[in-house]
Amino acid sequence: MTIEELRMRIDVLDRQLVELISERARVAQMIGHLKAASSLPVYEPDREKIIYASVRAANKGPLPDIEMTHIYERILDVMRALQRHELASEKNALAAQSEGRPQGHAADAPKPQRHQLSEPPVAGDPGQAPETGNRK
Numbered sequence: 001m002t003i004e005e006l007r008m009r010i011d012v013l014d015r016q017l018v019e020l021i022s023e024r025a026r027v028a029q030m031i032g033h034l035k036a037a038s039s040l041p042v043y044e045p046d047r048e049k050i051i052y053a054s055v056r057a058a059n060k061g062p063l064p065d066i067e068m069t070h071i072y073e074r075i076l077d078v079m080r081a082l083q084r085h086e087l088a089s090e091k092n093a094l095a096a097q098s099e100g101r102p103q104g105h106a107a108d109a110p111k112p113q114r115h116q117l118s119e120p121p122v123a124g125d126p127g128q129a130p131e132t133g134n135r136k
Helices: 003-038 045-058 065-099
Strands: none
Touching: 003 065, 045 065
16 A cells, blocks of 8 residues: 555544544533532542553554553543533533523633643644644
């Protein structure tokens, strides 16, 4: 296969990964709603240990288990942030109802927060993803 053919294959795989991660996020949102209704914490270390063990068991390479675990650590971190956002939205909606404010009021919207890494990324760091997205 040529480099171009292999890159096209990677492009297809990337689109599939995006859809799978998006589906995982939708399920995580549903779990966040259930956790909120049940007063369960967002962070459940025992559950995460089970996920990491499952990932390592399913990993057939070529990535070493530790690298696959690092990828999943980031995925779970993002999913926790999504669940926290859902919890904040639900708390704001409940507060608005109890105060008689209409839902969707600007004061109800949670402030956007960016995840902060423990160390700032270094310019040109291969671990730092390039800026992407639609710009108008």
